Amino acid sequence: MDEVRLIEVKQDIHADNERAAEELRARLADTKTFLLNLMSSPGAGKTTTILKTLEQMPESLEVGVLEADIDSMVDAERIASAGISAIQLRTGGFCHLDAAMVSKGLDALDLDALDLVIIENVGNLVCPAEFDTGAVRNAMILSVPEGDDKPLKYPLMFTVCDVLLVNKIDYMELSDFDMGVMLERVERLNPEIEIFEISAKTGWGVKEWAAWLSREVAGFIAD
Amino acid sequence: MDEVRLIEVKQDIHADNERAAEELRARLADTKTFLLNLMSSPGAGKTTTILKTLEQMPESLEVGVLEADIDSMVDAERIASAGISAIQLRTGGFCHLDAAMVSKGLDALDLDALDLVIIENVGNLVCPAEFDTGAVRNAMILSVPEGDDKPLKYPLMFTVCDVLLVNKIDYMELSDFDMGVMLERVERLNPEIEIFEISAKTGWGVKEWAAWLSREVAGFIAD
Numbered sequence: 001m002d003e004v005r006l007i008e009v010k011q012d013i014h015a016d017n018e019r020a021a022e023e024l025r026a027r028l029a030d031t032k033t034f035l036l037n038l039m040s041s042p043g044a045g046k047t048t049t050i051l052k053t054l055e056q057m058p059e060s061l062e063v064g065v066l067e068a069d070i071d072s073m074v075d076a077e078r079i080a081s082a083g084i085s086a087i088q089l090r091t092g093g094f095c096h097l098d099a100a101m102v103s104k105g106l107d108a109l110d111l112d113a114l115d116l117v118i119i120e121n122v123g124n125l126v127c128p129a130e131f132d133t134g135a136v137r138n139a140m141i142l143s144v145p146e147g148d149d150k151p152l153k154y155p156l157m158f159t160v161c162d163v164l165l166v167n168k169i170d171y172m173e174l175s176d177f178d179m180g181v182m183l184e185r186v187e188r189l190n191p192e193i194e195i196f197e198i199s200a201k202t203g204w205g206v207k208e209w210a211a212w213l214s215r216e217v218a219g220f221i222a223d
Numbered sequence: 224m225d226e227v228r229l230i231e232v233k234q235d236i237h238a239d240n241e242r243a244a245e246e247l248r249a250r251l252a253d254t255k256t257f258l259l260n261l262m263s264s265p266g267a268g269k270t271t272t273i274l275k276t277l278e279q280m281p282e283s284l285e286v287g288v289l290e291a292d293i294d295s296m297v298d299a300e301r302i303a304s305a306g307i308s309a310i311q312l313r314t315g316g317f318c319h320l321d322a323a324m325v326s327k328g329l330d331a332l333d334l335d336a337l338d339l340v341i342i343e344n345v346g347n348l349v350c351p352a353e354f355d356t357g358a359v360r361n362a363m364i365l366s367v368p369e370g371d372d373k374p375l376k377y378p379l380m381f382t383v384c385d386v387l388l389v390n391k392i393d394y395m396e397l398s399d400f401d402m403g404v405m406l407e408r409v410e411r412l413n414p415e416i417e418i419f420e421i422s423a424k425t426g427w428g429v430k431e432w433a434a435w436l437s438r439e440v441a442g443f444i445a446d
Contacts, residue, residue: 042264042348042377043369070349072375093379095318095349123376125265126293126318126347145368145391146266152295153346154265156316168368171397176424201399 017131020099024106024134031111034217035102035119037135039157041150042123044143045167047075049200050118051082056210057116061217064117066105068097075120085109096127099134116217125154136220139163144171148182151189158186163194165209170199240354243322247329247357254334257440258325258342260358262380264373265346267366268390270298271423273341274305279433280339284440287340289328291320298343308332319350322357339440348377359443362386367394371405374412381409386417388432393422 028035040046047067054063064085067076076088089097089105102119109117119135121128140161142150145168151158158164164186166179179197186193194212198205251258263269270290277286287308290299299311312320312328325342332340342358344351363384365373368391374381381387387409389402402420409416417435421428 041266041346041369042373043366069376071378074372074375093349093353095347122349123264124318124347124349126316126345127350130316143266143368145366145394146264149297150265152297153292155294171368171394174394174397 017098017100020103021132021134024099024103025136027103027106028111028134028136029223031114032221033111033114034116034137034220035106035133035135036116036213037119037121037128037133037138038141039121039125039128039138039161040123040141040167041125041143041146044123044141044146045200046120046123046141047078049141049165049167049198049206050079050120052200052203052206053210053213054082054084056207057214061116061214062114064109064114066102066109066117066119068101068120068122070094070122085114091122095122095124096131097121097133098131102133102135115221116213125150125157129154129157129160137162137216139165141165141167142182143168144175144177148178148185151182151185155189158189158193161190161193163196163209163212166195166197167200169197169204170202240321240323243326244355244357247322247326248359250326250329251334251357251359252446254337255444256334256337257339257360257443258329258356258358259339259436260342260344260351260356260361261364262344262348262351262361262384263346263364263390264348264366264369267346267364267369268423269343269346269364270301272364272388272390272421272429273302273343275423275426275429276433276436277305277307279430280437280440284339284437285337287332287337289325289340289342291324291343291345293317293345308337314345318345318347319354320344320356321354325356325358338444339436348373348380352377352380352383360385360439362388364388364390365405366391367398367400371401371408374405374408378412381412381416384413384416386419386432386435389418389420390423392420392427393425 068089076086079086138161196209291312299309302309361384419432
C-alpha cells in the first residue's frame with residue numbers, strides 16, 4: 001500500500017482564483033500533466049469510478065490522485081491501497097477546492113513524472129462548480145438514485161463540466177429516473193458536454209469513458 | 224394548487240448568526256410554531272420525504288414548507304401541488320441557509336396560524352451543517368445509495384442533527400451498504416441521535432418517524 005500523505009489546506013482569501021488557475025494550467029502544460037477535476041454529490045461514486053477508470057487505462061500512464069475531504073482520509077487510503085500515489089487534501093470544513101489549494105497539493109507530487117492527476121473534489125454539487133481549480137477538464141458524476149431533476153437544481157455544475165458520467169446505471173430498474181428527460185435537461189444547459197453511462201460497481205460502460213479520457217490525455221501530452 | 228411564492232435571499236454578512244437564530248427561536252416560541260430543518264445530499268429524497276411525512280401527520284396540524292434552492296422552483300411546486308403552503312427561497316448560488324434567510328422566508332407565512340414549518344435546506348452535507356437556522360430540531364436524510372461511509376466524511380452534519388432518516392431502504396438489496404457499520408459510526412459521533420429507517424418512495428417506516436415528529440410538535444405547542 002502506498003503511503004498516504006495528508007496536507008491541511010485552508011482557504012486563502014485569493015483575490016484572483018482565475019489567475020491562480022491559469023498559472024497552474026501553464027505549469028501543467030510545462031510538465032505535460034493532464035489534470036482532471038472530478039466532482040459530484042456525496043456518495044455518487046467518485047472513488048470507485050476513479051479506481052475502475054484507472055484499471056481500464058494504459059498501464060504505461062503515470063497517475064496520481066488528489067483526494068479532497070473535510071475531515072477523513074478513507075478515500076485516499078482506498079486509492080493508495082490500489083498502488084496509486086494519493087495525496088489527501090483536508091479542507092477543514094471548506095466545501096470546495098480552489099486553484100491555490102490544488103497547486104499546494106500538486107507540490108507534493110512529482111509532476112514531471114506524472115501524465116495524469118485526478119482531483120476528487122469535495123462531495124458537493126454547489127460550491128466546487130464556482131471555483132476553477134486549474135484543471136484541464138472538469139468532469140462530474142450524477143448517480144441514478146439522485147434523480148433526473150439535478151440539472152434543474154444545480155445548473156452551474158452541469159454547465160462548467162466537459163464530461164458527465166451517469167453512474168449507478170445498475171439502479172435504473174429500481175428507480176423512476178428518466179434518462180431521456182435528464183439528457184434533455186443537460187443538453188439545454190450544455191450542448192457540448194460528453195456523456196457516458198456507467199456502473200462503476202460492475203464496471204459496465206467504464207471502458208468507453210476510460211478510452212475517451214486516455215485519448216484526451218494522449219492528445220495533451222503530445223501537444 | 225397553492226401559489227408558490229419566490230423570495231430571493233442573499234447572504235447578509237451577519238456577524239452574529241447565532242444571535243439571529245436565538246431571536247428566531249424566541250419568535251417561534253411566541254407563535255407556537257415548530258421549525259424543522261431538513262438537510263441532506265442532493266437527491267437523498269428530501270421533497271418526497273416531506274410529502275410522505277405530512278400524509279402521516281394529524282390533519283389538524285397547520286403546516287408550511289420553506290424550500291431552499293439555488294436556482295429552481297421544482298420542489299416548491301411539488302409541495303404546493305399537494306396543497307401545502309410553500310415558499311421558495313432562491314439562494315442565488317449560496318450553498319446553505321442562515322437564520323436571517325430563514326427569518327425572511329418565514330415573514331411570508333402567517334406563523335400565528337402554523338403549527339409546523341419544515342425547511343428543505345440546500346442539498347449539501349457540508350455548508351448547511353455550519354449554520355444554525357433557528358430551527359427547533361435538525362434532521363438529516365442519508366440515503367442508502369450514498370454509502371455507509373458518510374458519517375466519516377461529513378461528521379459535523381451527523382453531529383448537529385437530532386434525527387437521522389436512513390432513506391431508500393428499498394435499495395438495500397442492490398447495495399453493499401452495511402447498516403450496522405453506519406450506525407456504529409453515527410453513534411460514535413452522536414449517541415443521542417434518533418434514527419429511523421424509511422423508504423419515502425414506498426412509505427415504509429414513515430409512520431414511525433411521523434409519529435415521533437408529531438409528538439415533538441405537540442410537546443412544543445403545549446409548552
